[in-house]
Amino acid sequence: MLKSTIITAIVVALSAAAGCTNQSDQTANQSNQTATQVDTTQTYPTTTPTAQATTPTTTPTGQNAVSTSDREFVTQAAQSNLTEIQLGQLAQKKGATSAVQQYGQRMVQEHTQANSQLQQLAEQKNLTLPQDIGEQNKELVANLSKLSGTNFDRAYINQMVQEHEKAVSLFQRQAEEGQDPDLKAFAAKTLPNLQEHLEQARSLADNTTGDTKPTSTPSPTTPSTP
Numbered sequence: 001m002l003k004s005t006i007i008t009a010i011v012v013a014l015s016a017a018a019g020c021t022n023q024s025d026q027t028a029n030q031s032n033q034t035a036t037q038v039d040t041t042q043t044y045p046t047t048t049p050t051a052q053a054t055t056p057t058t059t060p061t062g063q064n065a066v067s068t069s070d071r072e073f074v075t076q077a078a079q080s081n082l083t084e085i086q087l088g089q090l091a092q093k094k095g096a097t098s099a100v101q102q103y104g105q106r107m108v109q110e111h112t113q114a115n116s117q118l119q120q121l122a123e124q125k126n127l128t129l130p131q132d133i134g135e136q137n138k139e140l141v142a143n144l145s146k147l148s149g150t151n152f153d154r155a156y157i158n159q160m161v162q163e164h165e166k167a168v169s170l171f172q173r174q175a176e177e178g179q180d181p182d183l184k185a186f187a188a189k190t191l192p193n194l195q196e197h198l199e200q201a202r203s204l205a206d207n208t209t210g211d212t213k214p215t216s217t218p219s220p221t222t223p224s225t226p
Contacts, residue, residue, distance in 0.1 A: 066125050066127060066180055066183075067179045067180065069177075069178070069179065070174075070178055070179055070180045070183050071127065073170065073174045073178065073183060073187070074118065074121075074122055074127055074129065074183065075129075075130055076170055077114075077118055077167075077170065077171070077174075077187075078115060078118060078122075078129040078130050079130055079132075079133050079134055079137065080111075080163065080166070080167050080170070081111040081112075081114055081115035081118070082111075082115065082130075082131075082132075082133045082137075083133045083137040083140070083141070083163065084107045084108075084111040084163065085107065085108050085111050085112055085115070086133065086137075086141050087104070087107065087140075087141060087144065087156065087159065087160070087163075088103075088104040088105065088106070088107030088108035088111070089104065089108055090104070090141065090144055090145060090156070091103065091104025091105075091107070091152075091156050092104045092105055092108070094144075094145075094147070094148055094152045094156075095152065095153060095156070096148075096149045096150050096152060096153045097153055097208075099204060099207070100152075100153045100156060100157065100204065100208070103157075103160070103200065103201070103204060104156075106197075107160075107197070110193060110197075114190055114193070115129075117186065117190075118186065121182055121183060121186055124182070125180070125182075140159065143155075144156055144159070150208070153208050154205075154208050157201055157204045157205045157208050158205055160197070160201040160204075160205075161198065161201045161202055161205055164194055164197045164198035164201055165198060167194050167197075167198075168191065168194050168195055168198055171187045171188075171190055171191045171194055172187075172191055174187035175187040175188040175191055
């Protein structure tokens with residue numbers, strides 16, 4: 001009887017030990033699974049910053065890009081301003097009338113101002129203005145430099161009519177068809193002033209032409225004989 005009791009106690013003890021071992025193994029497995037899940041969840045966020053970091057690289061660049069036609073406008077407008085300035089300086093020195101001299105002074109002042117505004121726009125858009133008026137305009141300045149008196153006045157004013165007709169056409173086209181909004185605004189703002197220059201030049205051309213018409217000098221009268 002005592003022996004049976006001892007054997008039974010040993011079996012119960014072994015069963016309890018086996019149960020503890022199984023529970024320990026299950027607990028360990030659960031811990032491993034939990035750790036695996038934690039590790040797995042922790043690996044996901046590492047890919048998110050990479051995707052976010054690449055987003056700014058798609059921001060469009062080249063905000064200062066200027067079309068070919070707008071670049072041509074800038075070049076032609078700058079050369080026109082420089083030519084008007086040089087011819088205006090010439091008119092101040094060689095003009096035979098105060099009207100021509102004053103017109104030349106106005107051209108120097110207002111085209112210098114217009115070119116300064118154009119220079120600021122060009123710098124904002126990484127453009128370089130020409131510093132040369134071009135061979136054709138150089139020849140024009142040289143030819144006018146050889147004239148004097150009323151011949152100079154007439155040639156200068158007639159040239160101002162032609163130059164401002166071209167300038168008005170250039171700025172009007174840019175104001176209507178230009179692609180760059182800043183250059184379009186500049187052209188539209190400057191256009192009325194160029195139109196005033198043209199009208200004044202036409203008026204001076206009429207007066208200059210009238211002044212240069214030959215006047216008849218009275219012939220000396222001979223005393224009548226009685």
